[in-house]
Amino acid sequence: MNQAIKKIDGLADPLTTPLEKLDIADPRRFEHDTWPPLFERLRNEAPVHYQADGPGGLDFWSISRYEDIVEIEKDWETFSSEPSIAILDPEPDMVVQMFIATDPPLHDDQRRAVQPAVAPRNLLEFEALIRERTQETLDALPIGETFDWVDRVSIDLTTKMLATLFDFPFERRHKLTEWSDAATSDARLTAGAGLSIDERRVIMIEMLQEFTQLWHDHKDDGKESFDLIRLLQKDPKTANLVDDPLGYMGNLMLLIVGGNDTTRNSMTGGVYFLNENPAEYDKLKADPSLISSMVSEIIRYQTPLPHMRRTTTKDTEFRGQHIPKDSRIVLWYVSANRDSDVIPNADEFIIDRPNVRNHLSFGCGIHRCMGNRLAEMQLRVLWEEIMKRFSRIEVVGEPVRTCNSFVRGYHKLPVRLHAL
C-alpha cells in the first residue's frame, strides 16, 4: 500500500521516512485518505512531536494521543486559544476575532450569548422544520440514477439549516456555503489548491457587508426569533458587536464554518462508511433504533475537523518535553479518535460500539463544540428519513476528498439510490 501512496501523491513513505523529514500537516494525506499509518506511528513513537518546518514555513508541535489532548484542553491558561486555532497565524493586517480563538472571560461572554440558538430547548422547535426540509430534499432525489450526494443532499441540507440559524434570506443561501468554503481554503493549508490571502479577503469583506446589512435589517423589525444575529443583539455583552467589524467578521466565520463543513461532511461520510462496512448497514436495517448511536460513530470516524491549535503562554514541560512559550501546539483530534488505548478497535467503524459518545470530534474543555446537539439532531433526522425511503444508498465511485488539513471532507460522492 505504501508504494501505491507514493505513486499517487509523491509523498514520502510515512513509516520508513525519518519523522523529522515528514510534514505531519501535509493536506495530501487527507485528500488520498492515507493519513492513518502516519498518526499511528506518531502515537507510538513521538506522541509529542516537534516539526521545524510546517505550513507557511512555521514550526509546530503535534499532539496525537487522546489522553494528552484532553489534558492540554483542560489547561487553557497554559495552552491558549489565542491568537489562532489553526496552524497558521492570523494575517497581521486583518486580525479577525472569534470566540473560539479567545480565552475566558471574553470567550465565555460571547459563547453564552449565542448558545441558546443551539440549546436543546430551541432544537425542539427546529426539529420539525429540519425534518420537513430533509423530506423535501430526499423526495426530490432520483431512484436508480447516478448523482452526487455531496451536492444534492449534504450541501443542500446544511445550507438550508444555516440560513435558518441566521434568519438569512433563503433564496441567497448559497452565499453561505461560498463564504464557508472560502474561510477554510487558505492555499497554505490546501497544497496550493485554495485561495490566496487577497482572494479570501475580498470574499470575507463581501460576507461582512451582507451581514452588516442583515444585522440592521434584523435590528428594527421587531421579530421574535432565536436566530444567532438576534441573540447577539439581545445580549448586552454583544449588542454592539456590529461596531467591531473584525470581531463581527470573526464570529460569523466561526458560526458559518462551525455549522457547515462539519455536518456536511459527516452527512457524506456516513453514506460512504456504511458502504464500506456492509455488515454495519445490515445491523442498522435490522434495528433502526441504532441511528443515534451510529450518528456518534459517524462523527468520530469522520472527524470533520482534524485538528485545532493552541499556543503556549509560558515555558512548560509536557510528557517530559520542554515546550517554550509561544509554541504552536496542534491537537490532532483525527488521531485521538483512532487511539486504541482509549477506543477499542478504533480503526473499525462499529455503529453500536460501547461508549460511542466518547470521542474528540467536538474537542473538549471550554471550547467543546457548541453546536454538537444540533449536528447530531440533523444527522439523526437525515438517517431516520433515509431509512423510510430507500433500501440502499449505493456508492458507485470513489469519493473526491478535500485536500485540506483543517477540514476533512468530500467534494463529490457518486451514489445510486435503491427503492424500498
Add this chain to the structure above:
Amino acid sequence: MPVVTFIEYDGTQHQVDADEGMSVMEVAMKYDVPGIDADCGGAAVCGTCHCFVESSGELSAADPTEESMLGLRPDRESNSRLSCQLRVSESAGDMTVRLPEFQM
C-alpha cells in the same frame, strides 16, 4: 451504602443504593437514569453530566477544570456540579441531585 436520589426535570425520582468510590455520574449510568449524557466519560471536559445538588453530606469543592466547564452552562445555579466529579463516600452521605432540562 449511601443512597443517591436523582430527580429528573419532569419530577421522576430514581432512588438507588450507590457503591462507595463511584462517581454520581457512574451511578446514573449503571442504573440507566436518563438525563445525564457524560460524553467525555468522566474527565470533566464536556459538561454533559451537569446536575444540581439539593442535599448531601460533605463534598469536595469544584476544581478549576470543573469550574470552567460550569461557567459555560446557561442554566448554572449556585448548586451546579458536574456529577462525574462527585464521589460517593461515607462523608458525602446520602445525596439528592436534580437533573437539568437538557445537557449540552
